[in-house]
Amino acid sequence: MTDHKEYLDQHGIKKTKQRILILNILSQAENIMTVEEIYLELSKQGVVISLSTIYRIMELFLAKGLVVKSIIPGNNKGVFSLKRLEHNHHLICLKCKKTVALKGCPLTEFERNVEQQTEFNIVDHNLELYGYCNKCK
Amino acid sequence: MTDHKEYLDQHGIKKTKQRILILNILSQAENIMTVEEIYLELSKQGVVISLSTIYRIMELFLAKGLVVKSIIPGNNKGVFSLKRLEHNHHLICLKCKKTVALKGCPLTEFERNVEQQTEFNIVDHNLELYGYCNKCK
DNA sequence: ATTGATGCAAATAATTTGCATGTAC
């Protein structure tokens, strides 16, 4: 809670009730969420934040690098997840859409190599794995 | 050309003029394309295929696994690229949106590990790298 | 007090769908 406030401070983001609430949800959620899911989760907690505000906040978090955005296949919604210190990726079941957070990221070394080969300055990446969970396969 | 027809056959996809044209474009393009870019590229070649048809064909190619879909950050359009035999990923400049195709994929071993740990059957993945190209950084 | 954040309703942009017609097999 308090740490979330500091977290926003560190990133030069003004602390508002809505931003802290969304940050709480994302940090508890450990899994990727659509804007709508965030909205519904807030509703469960008895809080209403307008969809446009959630969109704007996610956009802000994205620009500030707090969050990763991707899309779920078979669906055209953006999904968001908090960047962790020990950053991680997700495995998504193509049938039931269940997602599992994975430990660690296998790309550090690969990025180094690519930087050297391309002269790009690589600042981020997006990785998801797709498959079928033990129930659906 | 002819090989594209066979390629469609192999995947149980009916060969139509439109599908072959789109496959040609994707195979020459070596880079990720939006539906609109595909449409415009076709226009350049003097061919008009309706947007809904392109969407439908991309959806089909996606379902059949011929193609990978992702989104470009700061943009909400789907982008598509052909899956190559030697499959690869893209590096995207966050400023000028230039994309570079990378050789190879670093994930094969990682996927094996994840399969064992999670009991998922992993069939695919999505990976893009983001950064700034030498002009924009 | 000032600047930026939020909520609402309206606008936009991407994507999807219904249906009549055309084309591959």
Place this chain on the structure above:
DNA sequence: GTACATGCAAATTATTTGCATCAAT
């Protein structure tokens, strides 16, 4: 000839925006 593919226009859905009000510093 039949079943599926396409094109068009209309519909839908996610996301964005204008503007008046509200809240954080």
